[in-house]
Amino acid sequence: MAKTLEFFFDYMSPTSFLGWAVIPGVIERTGAELKIRPMFLGGVMKATGNQPPGMVAAKGKYMQQDMARCCARHGIKIYSNPHFPLMNTRILTGATLRLDDDPEQQKKLVEAGFKYVWGLPEGGINTGDEGEFKKAFGAEGFDADRLWALGTDPETKAMLRANTEEAVARGTFGAPTFFVGDQMFFGHDRLDYAEEALLS
Amino acid sequence: MAKTLEFFFDYMSPTSFLGWAVIPGVIERTGAELKIRPMFLGGVMKATGNQPPGMVAAKGKYMQQDMARCCARHGIKIYSNPHFPLMNTRILTGATLRLDDDPEQQKKLVEAGFKYVWGLPEGGINTGDEGEFKKAFGAEGFDADRLWALGTDPETKAMLRANTEEAVARGTFGAPTFFVGDQMFFGHDRLDYAEEALLS
Numbered sequence: 001m002a003k004t005l006e007f008f009f010d011y012m013s014p015t016s017f018l019g020w021a022v023i024p025g026v027i028e029r030t031g032a033e034l035k036i037r038p039m040f041l042g043g044v045m046k047a048t049g050n051q052p053p054g055m056v057a058a059k060g061k062y063m064q065q066d067m068a069r070c071c072a073r074h075g076i077k078i079y080s081n082p083h084f085p086l087m088n089t090r091i092l093t094g095a096t097l098r099l100d101d102d103p104e105q106q107k108k109l110v111e112a113g114f115k116y117v118w119g120l121p122e123g124g125i126n127t128g129d130e131g132e133f134k135k136a137f138g139a140e141g142f143d144a145d146r147l148w149a150l151g152t153d154p155e156t157k158a159m160l161r162a163n164t165e166e167a168v169a170r171g172t173f174g175a176p177t178f179f180v181g182d183q184m185f186f187g188h189d190r191l192d193y194a195e196e197a198l199l200s
Numbered sequence: 201m202a203k204t205l206e207f208f209f210d211y212m213s214p215t216s217f218l219g220w221a222v223i224p225g226v227i228e229r230t231g232a233e234l235k236i237r238p239m240f241l242g243g244v245m246k247a248t249g250n251q252p253p254g255m256v257a258a259k260g261k262y263m264q265q266d267m268a269r270c271c272a273r274h275g276i277k278i279y280s281n282p283h284f285p286l287m288n289t290r291i292l293t294g295a296t297l298r299l300d301d302d303p304e305q306q307k308k309l310v311e312a313g314f315k316y317v318w319g320l321p322e323g324g325i326n327t328g329d330e331g332e333f334k335k336a337f338g339a340e341g342f343d344a345d346r347l348w349a350l351g352t353d354p355e356t357k358a359m360l361r362a363n364t365e366e367a368v369a370r371g372t373f374g375a376p377t378f379f380v381g382d383q384m385f386f387g388h389d390r391l392d393y394a395e396e397a398l399l400s
Contacts, residue, residue, distance in 0.1 A: 048256055048257070048258045048259070049255075049256050049257070050256045050258070050259060055249075056248055056249050056250045056373055057248070057249070058248045058250070058368070058371055058372070058373035059248070059250060059373045059374075061371065062371060062373065062384060062386055065383075065384070066386070066390070069393050073393075168258075171258055171261060171262060172258070173256055173258040173259045173262065174259075183265075184262060184265070186262060186266070189389050190266070193269050193273075
């Protein structure tokens with residue numbers, strides 16, 4: 001029976017964008033099932049006492065070089081988002097969670113979501129702005145009104161909080177975090193270890 | 201002309217031990233010259249406002265699993281040091297710096313140093329204890345009295361501080377940190393990128 005790779009992430013995390021670029025090869029080579037698990041990165045940080053790497057200036061500066069190198073290796077390019085860190089990705093994250101019953105649509109939304117947050121040469125959009133949200137995801141062929149409604153549904157917030165609490169309870173302290181059963185892997189650069197776990 | 205790989209580290213850093221295990225293959229494949237650059241990790245943390253990963257409990261717990269996985273892949277096993285983080289590695293670090301004029305002896309001391317701090321199944325020693333220090337490095341064939349004298353020489357402290365300040369000035373915020381010219385690489389898991397830089 002194929003194993004499952006769980007992907008806990010938040011669109012506001014540039015390293016999650018990088019993780020997303022590495023996942024397809026892992027899935028292709030292992031035949032694993034991908035389970036998309038949106039969470040609130042801010043909630044994870046708060047619950048664990050962790051802080052974004054950029055809080056240490058030297059680390060933040062290095063991270064930019066490191067991201068550029070890793071993205072180049074994995075065939076993507078990341079661009080700044082002028083709204084970071086205030087681009088309010090919660091609604092997009094919530095809408096992604098609510099597409100849980102349609103994995104293909106969900107995957108398509110993650111792809112489009114990362115594109116509009118980190119993948120635009122002209123700079124990412126503010127996905128928390130209703131007009132920008134609907135314009136972007138409408139252009140990608142989604143029913144943008146429905147997506148916005150799903151993302152802003154109060155029930156969605158509770159569901160996202162549950163995902164976040166589960167992630168923290170299982171050991172998560174940042175993003176992206178992957179699970180193969182109870183084995184946890186942090187960062188795109190541990191997906192090769194996750195791949196071994198999926199094949200073992 | 202062969203390029204140089206600079207290795208900034210402190211024995212108190214378990215991830216530096218892991219970095220040390222990955223270096224030989226890089227040197228073998230690139231023909232690069234290895235430049236051993238001991239530093240005070242505590243000084244780097246203080247200067248940059250960085251903190252050890254274990255300050256976030258969930259991160260510290262994960263780091264143990266991650267270290268075990270990465271060590272296994274690179275053919276080493278790491279053991280706890282009962283004196284951590286108070287094992288006072290400054291004298292060993294200093295003695296290592298002072299062997300700068302004899303690269304082969306210096307390399308041999310780094311190998312032995314990491315062994316006595318992190319590589320003993322019965323648990324690492326306190327390298328700041330004169331008796332333990334001399335017993336360990338005498339057994340490895342060093343002139344242990346001379347090493348201890350070098351490590352405790354007041355001039356050594358100033359030289360180590362200079363290395364540490366240089367590391368920070370060049371962008372270092374933790375250990376191990378590698379440089380290929382002005383390109384910085386943090387962590388054993390970026391040595392493959394350093395290798396590309398050495399070969400380019």
